[in-house]
Amino acid sequence: MKKITKNPKVILVGAGPGDVDLITVKGLRAIENADVVLYDALVNKTLLKNVKASAQCIYVGKRFNSHKFSQEEINEMLVDYANEYGTVVRLKGGDPFVFGRGSEEALFIESQGVETEFIPGISSALAVPTNQGIPMTKRGISEGFWVMTGTTSTGDISEDIALGAQSSATLIILMGLRNFSLIMNEIKNHRHKYTPFAIIQNGTLPNENIIIETLNNYNNVIDNIDYSSPGIIVIGDVVAEHPAFLEEEIQRVLGMSF
Ligand SMILES: C[S@@+](CC[C@H](N)C(=O)[O-])C[C@H]1O[C@@H](n2cnc3c(N)ncnc32)[C@H](O)[C@@H]1O
Known part of the structure; x- marks a missing residue:
């Protein structure tokens, strides 16, 4: 690789939620012009086909506490590569500033x-429900939404879960599957028991999967969660807009009458 010393720069780029076509035009152009790309685990690797021949792509992903590099090492790499090669693209899943440690790196x-x-x-928080046809807001049903983490840096659930549950907003929880039971128990304390929720995994990808249930039955879905795949939990009456919810309700009523 040819060394250059001018204009060191790091561009933090959001790769979108998974579907390779859901990156912005500006993000794609940055990848095409990069000298080095440092990318995360949830970035669609097909995007890397767009780098120029002389560029190098380096995987620095973290999944389930399995870290190839510490955050400090990644920070140092970004600066070192920019000083050595010029333009570094730091490619992150979704949006770089939504639970992505982008601001710390910057x-x-x-x-x-x-x-x-x-x-x-495009953050998975927005794209994944929309891709399933679940609106985050809907006139007369939901006046807003909270996007929260289900797992804080200590491994606990966020205190915002209880606060969000006390509102009437749609709740969108990222990184919550490993604390699923704790989260649902907390939400059950504040929302009515027939509140629908959805777990959407691998959203916007060919292997996307959705599970829909109501809060009182959350135990029924635990065995169907794939803990190795990324997933978000959407809670609120807007989930009833999904065709599968109506279908399940009809089956339930039919089941009760026979
Ligand atoms: C570290 S956070 C990064 C979020 C990212 N910056 C964003 O804006 O989408 C990773 C979490 O995002 C959610 N996530 C990311 N991509 C997803 C996808 N395609 N389907 C479902 N959930 C996804 C999961 O909750 C996952 O554990």
Whole structure:
């Protein structure tokens, strides 16, 4: 690879939720022009086919506490590669500033005197429910939505889960599957027991999967969760807009009458 010393720069790019076509045009152009791409686990690898021949792509992903590099190492790599090769694209799943540690990376890079740029991505928090036809807001049903983590840095569930559950907003929970029972128990304390919820895994990808149930029956779905795949939980009456919900309700009523 040819070494250059001018214009070191790191561009934090959102790769979108999974479907390769759900990156922005601006994000794709940044990948095409990059000298180095550092990418995460949930980035669709097909996007890397767009790099120029001289560019190198480096996997720095983290999944379930299995880290190839620590966050500090990644920060250092971003600065070192930018100083050595020029333009580094830091490619992150969804949007780089939604549970992506993008702002921490940017702070470090800027503290080292390297320029940063940000290219937003379509967050899974929005794209995954929409791809299933579940609206996050709907006139007369939901006036807003909360996007929360289901697992904080200590491994516990966020206190925001209880606060969100006390609102009437749609709840969208990322990184919540491993704390699924804790989360649902907390929400059951505040929402009516027939509130529908959905678990959507591998959203926008060919192996996308959705499970729909009501809060009182959350135990029924535990065995169907695939803990190795990314998933979001959507809770609120808007989930009833999904055709599978009506279908399940009809089956339930039919089951009760025979
Ligand atoms: C570390 S967070 C990063 C979120 C990302 N920055 C975003 O905006 O989508 C990773 C979590 O996002 C959710 N997620 C990301 N991609 C997903 C997908 N295709 N389907 C379902 N959930 C997804 C999962 O909850 C996963 O554990």
